[in-house]
Amino acid sequence: MATLHLCDYGSGNVHNVERALARVGANVIRCTTPEELAGAKAVVIPGVGAFGECIASLRAKGFEQPIQDLAASGVWVLGICVGMQILAKHSEEFGTHQGLGIIPGAVRLIPGETPSGEKLKRPHIGWSPLYSDTRDWSGTPLAALEKESPVYFVHSYHFEPDDPNDVLAYARYGGRPIVAAVSRARVFGVQFHPEKSSYAGLSILKSFVQQVEADAA
Amino acid sequence: MMKKVRLIARLDIKAPNLIKGINLEGVRVVGDPHAFAKRYFQQGIDEILYMDSVATLYGRNNLTELVSKTANDIFVPMTVGGGLRSLADVDDVMRAGADKVSINSAAIRRPELLREVAMRYGSQAMVLSVEAKRRGDHWEAYIDNGREKTGLDAIAWIRQAVDMGAGEILVTAVDKEGMRKGFDVELMRKVTEAVDVPVIASGGMGSLQDAADVILNGGADAVAMAHVLHFNNITLADLRSYLGDRQIEVTNHGDIASV
Numbered sequence: 001m002a003t004l005h006l007c008d009y010g011s012g013n014v015h016n017v018e019r020a021l022a023r024v025g026a027n028v029i030r031c032t033t034p035e036e037l038a039g040a041k042a043v044v045i046p047g048v049g050a051f052g053e054c055i056a057s058l059r060a061k062g063f064e065q066p067i068q069d070l071a072a073s074g075v076w077v078l079g080i081c082v083g084m085q086i087l088a089k090h091s092e093e094f095g096t097h098q099g100l101g102i103i104p105g106a107v108r109l110i111p112g113e114t115p116s117g118e119k120l121k122r123p124h125i126g127w128s129p130l131y132s133d134t135r136d137w138s139g140t141p142l143a144a145l146e147k148e149s150p151v152y153f154v155h156s157y158h159f160e161p162d163d164p165n166d167v168l169a170y171a172r173y174g175g176r177p178i179v180a181a182v183s184r185a186r187v188f189g190v191q192f193h194p195e196k197s198s199y200a201g202l203s204i205l206k207s208f209v210q211q212v213e214a215d216a217a
Numbered sequence: 218m219m220k221k222v223r224l225i226a227r228l229d230i231k232a233p234n235l236i237k238g239i240n241l242e243g244v245r246v247v248g249d250p251h252a253f254a255k256r257y258f259q260q261g262i263d264e265i266l267y268m269d270s271v272a273t274l275y276g277r278n279n280l281t282e283l284v285s286k287t288a289n290d291i292f293v294p295m296t297v298g299g300g301l302r303s304l305a306d307v308d309d310v311m312r313a314g315a316d317k318v319s320i321n322s323a324a325i326r327r328p329e330l331l332r333e334v335a336m337r338y339g340s341q342a343m344v345l346s347v348e349a350k351r352r353g354d355h356w357e358a359y360i361d362n363g364r365e366k367t368g369l370d371a372i373a374w375i376r377q378a379v380d381m382g383a384g385e386i387l388v389t390a391v392d393k394e395g396m397r398k399g400f401d402v403e404l405m406r407k408v409t410e411a412v413d414v415p416v417i418a419s420g421g422m423g424s425l426q427d428a429a430d431v432i433l434n435g436g437a438d439a440v441a442m443a444h445v446l447h448f449n450n451i452t453l454a455d456l457r458s459y460l461g462d463r464q465i466e467v468t469n470h471g472d473i474a475s476v
Contacts, residue, residue: 012311012338015288015312015314016288016314016316019288019289019292019314020292023289023290023292023476024476048339049338049339121413121414121415123339123340123341123384125341125384125385125415126221126223127221127223127263127468146471146472148469148471149469149470149471150468150469150470152293152294154339154341195292196292196293196294196316197292197293198258198261198263198292198293198468198470198471199470199471199472199473199476200470200471201292202292202476203471203476206476
């Protein structure tokens with residue numbers, strides 16, 4: 001069974017993420033201090049709410065440098081929702097906030113209107129399927145995802161990597177693409193909530209757990 | 218663009234039982250709510266809504282244990298309502314695993330609560346629940362599970378609540394609730410025209426056609442179902458295919474065998 005270290009820096013969805021990871025067979029170690037991350041093979045970073053508060057809380061608990069070091073050393077990382085956004089260099093939500101800078105790019109407000117000028121509701125709440133015209137999903141958490149299966153989004157901002165090749169998947173909202181997943185090497189981030197995305201979400205977490213496990217074997 | 222809707226299972230609870238009434242009154246025990254919620258998850262429901270139907274009378278919500286148990290094996294958004302009076306009550310059910318809360322009576326007594334919840338959890342987590350009864354050409358908002366009138370015009374109250382921070386509206390037409398003769402489509406149209414936030418239609422679904430009607434003619438963004446699901450009158454698979462044939466986009470969550 002793969003062991004995953006889950007960063008508990010005060011984010012509201014940590015318990016539901018823990019439950020979903022346990023459901024797909026992971027041995028989850030919930031870490032409330034950075035010392036507990038020592039020896040981690042895989043780190044999961046949850047996150048809900050505002051970017052500024054999340055990164056401040058992560059930083060205050062001393063998780064910033066250890067996560068950056070682990071990512072640089074090739075440890076598997078999965079960021080969820082704001083946990084994905086904080087992988088970026090900075091965010092433009094309520095002023096400018098520095099992120100972890102693990103994947104270069106910025107977190108920006110999603111488009112406010114359709115290509116034909118109709119108003120789009122923000123936050124974007126609801127179920128949308130994922131797609132990519134350029135990236136192959138094998139070897140990523142999206143490997144086993146059925147193409148048409150939608151996942152659950154609740155957000156107003158999305159992560160735009162500087163290098164479009166770091167975008168693993170998009171979702172369509174109001175006729176425009178929004179960034180749904182990013183990845184670079186073994187670092188992954190998903191904007192949606194896999195822990196609330198029915199079977200599709202569980203299959204994503206399961207693929208991640210299986211890849212960590214296969215790597216450790 | 219195809220209209221996209223969410224399908225929600227509404228489970229009214231009188232702890233420890235799932236119950237079903239008529240016009241929000243009259244209680245018939247249906248079974249174990251967790252078992253029903255699990256069945257709906259396995260059949261591909263988009264969201265679960267738990268409503269503590271006696272909480273307001275007794276002054277507290279008794280669902281935290283059920284919410285916590287449900288969060289262990291049901292992985293779709295869960296909304297919890299009934300008897301939530303304060304931010305501390307909201308904290309309790311959110312900590313237990315709820316994703317959103319639904320509030321009616323306490324918001325009418327103290328609208329500021331809507332702002333407090335939205336500030337802490339985001340407006341997407343603050344669902345205003347409105348129990349509306351028709352009064353001639355308008356609708357009046359009721360509290361305490363349709364028992365007590367407020368004198369408030371339901372539409373005016375909904376507008377005010379959205380300004381205060383409500384990010385979604387659950388509209389229960391009390392006159393239609395449990396009758397299985399269709400939703401109050403006119404009420405729904407009035408609400409969806411009045412506000413920009415998503416609106417859930419609740420109360421009265423008896424057939425597949427009722428769902429299509431309230432979506433296409435009432436503008437509903439989501440449909441809450443109780444009786445028709447609890448008593449197996451319709452299946453989610455049938456509903457998805459019926460709506461799909463009418464240019465209404467519904468989700469298909471894939472195969473449970475994949476996990």
